[in-house]
Amino acid sequence: MNLGTGLLLADLAGVAVFAASGGSAAVAKRLDLFGVVFVGFVAALGGGIVRDLVIGEVPPLAFADWRYAVTAAVASAAVFWLHPQLARLRRTVLVLDAAGLGLFTVTGTVKALEAGVPPVGACIAGMLSGIGGGVGRDLLTGEIPIVLQREIYAVAALLGAVAVAVLVVLGVAGPLPLAAAAALVIGLRLVALRRRWSAPQAGPA
Numbered sequence: 001m002n003l004g005t006g007l008l009l010a011d012l013a014g015v016a017v018f019a020a021s022g023g024s025a026a027v028a029k030r031l032d033l034f035g036v037v038f039v040g041f042v043a044a045l046g047g048g049i050v051r052d053l054v055i056g057e058v059p060p061l062a063f064a065d066w067r068y069a070v071t072a073a074v075a076s077a078a079v080f081w082l083h084p085q086l087a088r089l090r091r092t093v094l095v096l097d098a099a100g101l102g103l104f105t106v107t108g109t110v111k112a113l114e115a116g117v118p119p120v121g122a123c124i125a126g127m128l129s130g131i132g133g134g135v136g137r138d139l140l141t142g143e144i145p146i147v148l149q150r151e152i153y154a155v156a157a158l159l160g161a162v163a164v165a166v167l168v169v170l171g172v173a174g175p176l177p178l179a180a181a182a183a184l185v186i187g188l189r190l191v192a193l194r195r196r197w198s199a200p201q202a203g204p205a
Helices: 004-028 033-055 065-083 088-116 120-141 154-170 175-195
Strands: none
Touching: 004 033, 004 065, 004 088, 004 154, 004 175, 033 065, 033 088, 033 120, 088 120, 088 154, 088 175, 120 154, 154 175
């Protein structure tokens, strides 16, 4: 498998897990089928759209390649129909969200670097790719976006993006190293949730 095929599969996997995350959040809010699919679509493709606009790829891949929209719709609709079998819905949402964060951060950073964005800018684009869908999902379901709270979320994405940029600069950005970078983001996010790690907050005025 070459790097291009691996990135496509990772991108579609990220779409599927973020769509499932968005769909699960929408089901928890008791939205109808259209609402579940719409929230899943935004959660899955919002970050990628932001990434593509940042790097000048127009139209964004979410609109140019039918596989992205179909994957998002199918994954979120599946959650709508199968949610009675999903135990502990909140935990499911958090795990899926962590997986999507890792996958989208990696693919977003690589695509930005391939588009000629300098490493620092590519890391920011990769972070935005990872967090954009989650922000859209939270806003649509009436929640304060996770990225604005104390939880380690955007920081995990940024660290993963930096790891990807370093791998690319060193010329060792094969499928396995990039998978390890995604696992770093996922692992950091899940450990932070389990151990209740958080970023510092400002004290009272």
